[in-house]
Amino acid sequence: MNEILVIIGRLSESFMLNCKLFILTLLFALPLGMLIAFGSMSRFRPLQWLTRTFVWIIRGTPLMLQLIIIFYGPGLLNMPFSWPSGQSGRFVAATVAFVINYACYFSEIYRGGIESIPVGQYEAGQVLGMTKKQIFFHVTLLQVIKRIVPPIGNEVITLVKDTSLARIIANKEIIMMAGEYSNKGLIWPLFATGIYFLVFVGILTILLNWVEKKLSYFRV
Amino acid sequence: MAILEVNGIEKSFGNIKVLKNIDFSLEKGEVMAIIGSSGSGKTTLLRCLNFLERPDKGRIIVNNEVIFDAMDPATQKESELRRKRLHFGLVFQNFNLFPQYTVLRNVTLAAELLAKKSPDFKQNKKEIIKKIYDRGKMLLSQVGLSDKLDCYPHMISGGQQQRVAIARALALEPDILCFDEPTSALDPELTGEVLKVIKGLAERRTTMIIVTHEMDFARDVADRVIFMDGGVIVEQGSPQELFGNPKEERTKQFLAGYKSI
Numbered sequence: 125m126n127e128i129l130v131i132i133g134r135l136s137e138s139f140m141l142n143c144k145l146f147i148l149t150l151l152f153a154l155p156l157g158m159l160i161a162f163g164s165m166s167r168f169r170p171l172q173w174l175t176r177t178f179v180w181i182i183r184g185t186p187l188m189l190q191l192i193i194i195f196y197g198p199g200l201l202n203m204p205f206s207w208p209s210g211q212s213g214r215f216v217a218a219t220v221a222f223v224i225n226y227a228c229y230f231s232e233i234y235r236g237g238i239e240s241i242p243v244g245q246y247e248a249g250q251v252l253g254m255t256k257k258q259i260f261f262h263v264t265l266l267q268v269i270k271r272i273v274p275p276i277g278n279e280v281i282t283l284v285k286d287t288s289l290a291r292i293i294a295n296k297e298i299i300m301m302a303g304e305y306s307n308k309g310l311i312w313p314l315f316a317t318g319i320y321f322l323v324f325v326g327i328l329t330i331l332l333n334w335v336e337k338k339l340s341y342f343r344v
Numbered sequence: 345m346a347i348l349e350v351n352g353i354e355k356s357f358g359n360i361k362v363l364k365n366i367d368f369s370l371e372k373g374e375v376m377a378i379i380g381s382s383g384s385g386k387t388t389l390l391r392c393l394n395f396l397e398r399p400d401k402g403r404i405i406v407n408n409e410v411i412f413d414a415m416d417p418a419t420q421k422e423s424e425l426r427r428k429r430l431h432f433g434l435v436f437q438n439f440n441l442f443p444q445y446t447v448l449r450n451v452t453l454a455a456e457l458l459a460k461k462s463p464d465f466k467q468n469k470k471e472i473i474k475k476i477y478d479r480g481k482m483l484l485s486q487v488g489l490s491d492k493l494d495c496y497p498h499m500i501s502g503g504q505q506q507r508v509a510i511a512r513a514l515a516l517e518p519d520i521l522c523f524d525e526p527t528s529a530l531d532p533e534l535t536g537e538v539l540k541v542i543k544g545l546a547e548r549r550t551t552m553i554i555v556t557h558e559m560d561f562a563r564d565v566a567d568r569v570i571f572m573d574g575g576v577i578v579e580q581g582s583p584q585e586l587f588g589n590p591k592e593e594r595t596k597q598f599l600a601g602y603k604s605i
Contacts, residue, residue, distance in 0.1 A: 248440035251394050252454035252516060253430045262453060266444045342444045343498040 131305065131313050138301035139320050141215070142287040145297070149222040149283060156223060157230025164235055175231075182228040187221070188292050194221040195293040211296070218290040222283075229279050237272040238264070241344075270339045277332040284324050345408075347372040347551055348520055353402035355388055362388045364575045366402070370520065373549035377562035377583075380572035381598060386555040389572070390522050393553070394434045395425045406431045406519060433518035437525045439505045441497040441512070448493040451480040451512045458516070476515075483511040487541050503534030507541055521545070523554040539565075559602050563587050571595045 163175035182190070195217040198205050207213035241264045249259035291300035298320060302313040348370040355363040363385045370376055378386045391397045393404065395412070398420065404412040411428040413419045419428075441450050455476045459465055465472060484490060487507040489500075497505055506526055513521055523542065527535040539561050545552065546565045556562055562569055563583040570580040571592075579592045590596045 242440075244436060244438055244440035245442070247396055248436065248442070249454075250396065250426075251429060251432070251434040252512070253426055254454060254457060255426065258457050262457065263442055270444075342496050344443050 131310075132316070135298055135301055135313060135316060135320070138296050139298040139317075141290070141295060141297045142284075142320075143324075145215070145218060145222060145287045145290055145295075146284055148219050149226055149287075150280065152219075152223040153226035153230055156227035158234055160227055160231035161234035161238065164231060165238065179228045179231060182225055183232075187225050187286060188289055190225055191218060191221045191289060191293050194224075214293050214295050215290075218293060218295050222286070222290075226279065226283060230276065233272050233275045233279065234268070236275075237268040240271055241267055266339075267344045270342070270344055273332065273336055273339065277328075280332070281325050281328060284328065285321055345372070346370060347374075347407060349403075349405040350393070351403040351405070353389070353392055353399045353404070355385075355392055355397060355399050362575050363392065363399070366577060368570060368577060368580065370551060370553065372551055374567045375546045375550075375552045375554065375565055376568045376570060377566035378553065378555045378570045378572060379557070379559065379562055379598075380578075384572040385575040386572050387524055390434070390524050390553065390555055393520075393522060394432050395429045396434075430516055431519045433513035433516065433521045435506070435509050435513050435521070435523045435526050437528050439497075439502070439509045439529070441505055441508055443497050446494050446496060447484065447489060447500070447508050448477070448480050450497070450508055451483060451515050452476050454512070455479070455515050480511070480515060483514050484508070486514075486544075487511050488537075501534060502530045503537045506530065506534075506538045510538075510541055510545075520551045520553060523552065523556070525555055525557060527556070527558060559587070559599075571598065573598070 160175055160179065163171055164179060166172045166175070195207065195214065197203070198207065207217050245263055245267070246259055249263045254262070288297050288299040290297050291303075294300075298317045299314070302317045305311075305313040346369040350366055350368050353363055353366040354361070366385075366389060368376075378389065380386050388397060392399045399412065399414055401414045403410055403414070406428075410416075410419065411431060412425075418424070442453065445453060456473065459472050459476065462472075481490070481493065484493060487510055489504060489507055489511070492500055492504060492508075497508070500508070506529075510521075510526075526542065527538050530538065535558070539558065542552070542554065542561075543565050554562070554566070566583055568580060569583050569586040571578050571586060571590075571594075573594050579586060579590060579595045586595065587599065590599060
């Protein structure tokens with residue numbers, strides 16, 4: 125009985141790493157995605173081409189590979205830059221990889237949302253003497269947000285589960301922890317990790333539904 | 345004195361010349377209807393006046409001030425155009441109301457954003473905002489929507505939405521109010537209520553340019569009618585002249601098509 129509690133305690137502790145990675149990724153990737161979206165919609169062709177190529181590379185390769193390259197790359201290529209040593213370095217590298225990866229996915233969702241707003245909305249703002257900035261913030265932004273909540277929600281839920289990929293560069297997240305037990309022949313902790321993810325995603329789902337409901341007072 | 349003078353406006357999209365040497369003028373308080381088949385350039389002309397398209401050639405003069413000259417880049421700066429386009433108001437075929445704002449907010453938003461830029465806004469904030477909202481309410485009662493102030497656009501009918509759009513365009517007190525086929529997206533039952541509002545504006549001597557397919561309405565409300573075809577003004581005159589006794593062959597053809605329905 126005591127052993128079970130100890131294992132649950134260690135699983136919970138390691139799940140904190142998943143949670144931290146999740147929160148930091150959202151914190152940085154959501155705004156960074158907006159920047160990338162503006163880059164890929166830029167009328168300055170070279171910038172547009174550069175951003176779209178970058179997005180293609182990031183979306184076109186496995187996140188697992190990106191984690192490995194970002195963590196080991198600087199050392200292997202003898203770059204003057206290196207990650208901090210120990211666990212913190214592994215965690216920072218994982219966060220950077222996740223932020224870049226998710227920002228690219230978010231950017232495409234933003235772009236889709238922005239481009240789906242009817243041109244008449246911009247024109248209505250224009251003939252009323254609004255500046256481009258005013259049109260973006262006062263006319264289109266909220267409509268874009270309403271449209272992208274469902275697809276962003278999808279990505280956010282995927283992110284929860286993707287955080288366990290961080291173990292590939294030896295971050296001690298929950299599945300890695302459970303794996304240590306299964307290697308010793310104790311299999312139930314591995315199954316138990318599913319419950320953690322389910323509960324987390326359950327809470328997120330409720331939150332996302334609440335946001336959708338909050339925005340249901342108008343139609344786009 | 346002419347409130348609006350349009351001189352030699354031309355506009356091409358790629359190789360297609362949509363407007364060819366358009367000249368006309370408009371007196372203060374005059375209502376002008378522009379008729380013609382689809383693709384004749386009516387809507388493009390209206391969009392040029394509102395700077396949603398930039399004319400390739402020609403000049404637009406309002407109250408003796410040249411507000412656009414294709415030869416003079418100084419008149420084409422974005423900030424200049426933004427200020428000068430306020431001489432015109434535009435009511436769209438598809439209303440284009442802002443869905444996330446109430447009816448009243450749709451009408452007051454632009455005025456408030458403009459007021460924020462004036463230097464004395466901070467001192468008299470309350471007063472200025474109250475004035476804008478009072479005017480918004482007054483305009484909405486003028487178009488018969490006093491009881492819909494707090495509705496969102498999706499909650500009201502197309503005809504009501506278009507009336508909100510008219511109030512919104514009037515909120516900035518344009519010199520010339522333009523309508524781009526204001527009833528084309530409405531079913532016949534709702535068309536009447538919108539036309540009635542426009543007619544009310546005409547009776548109050550609002551200067552208007554109306555692109556329309558409603559021939560009876562054009563004849564009824566306009567002081568002058570322009571018939572466009574293939575990017576040129578084929579004929580213009582009073583409704584009596586143009587509908588009763590068209591001179592050009594093309595005008596006769598077009599009107600005959602309407603009468604035969």
